[in-house]
Amino acid sequence: MPLALEEARKAAARGEVPVGAVVVDASGHVLAAEGNRTRERHDPTAHAEMLAIRAACARLGQERLTGCDLYVTLEPCAMCAQAVAHARIRRLYFGADDPKSGGVLHGARVFAHAQCHHAPEVYDGLQAAAARTLLISFFEQLR
Numbered sequence: 501m502p503l504a505l506e507e508a509r510k511a512a513a514r515g516e517v518p519v520g521a522v523v524v525d526a527s528g529h530v531l532a533a534e535g536n537r538t539r540e541r542h543d544p545t546a547h548a549e550m551l552a553i554r555a556a557c558a559r560l561g562q563e564r565l566t567g568c569d570l571y572v573t574l575e576p577c578a579m580c581a582q583a584v585a586h587a588r589i590r591r592l593y594f595g596a597d598d599p600k601s602g603g604v605l606h607g608a609r610v611f612a613h614a615q616c617h618h619a620p621e622v623y624d625g626l627q628a629a630a631a632r633t634l635l636i637s638f639f640e641q642l643r
Contacts, residue, residue: 501571501595501627503533507548508573508634511535518634519574521548523556526567526590531556548572549580553587564588573631575624578603581610584620591621595631 507520516536523531532555537546549572557563569591570584576594581603584592592604603610604622611619 501573501593503530504548504571504573504595505627505630505634507533507535508631511537511548512634512638514540516540518638519548519572521552521570521572523552523565523589524569524571531559531565531568545579547577547580549576550583553583553589557587566590569593570620571626573627574598574635575602575604575606577601578608578610581608585610585616585618588618589620591623593623593626595624595626595628596635597624597628 504520504522508518511520512518516539520535522533525531532552534548534551534555536548537551538544549570553565556565556568565587567590570589571593573595575598576584597605599606601607605624610616
């Protein structure tokens, strides 16, 4: 999670919403680490999770991340939760919850639907205070 928080800080420095994501393999080796880049790339799908999943898949040369874990600083939205399911990620760890736009514990609750292809083990609250502080600080500076 510390690496995901660092990616979130880098995203904030770029003017992006400070969310960071890291994919690790079953041995704990980092396959990809990314932060949000939606504004930079003019791409609404360039969330940290999506970028990290794409990079990890490219690195492994496959579309599945079976046995891999995803660490993200904020509860994934419905789009990112679906990507987690389609990639067959083993475990999802996230920091701050997102009552407004979350798709795991809030909102769509993607993994709870019968249509969900795969539901990872979910562990929430990892360094939530640090992740929440980054987000609050970022949005306070915008106002």
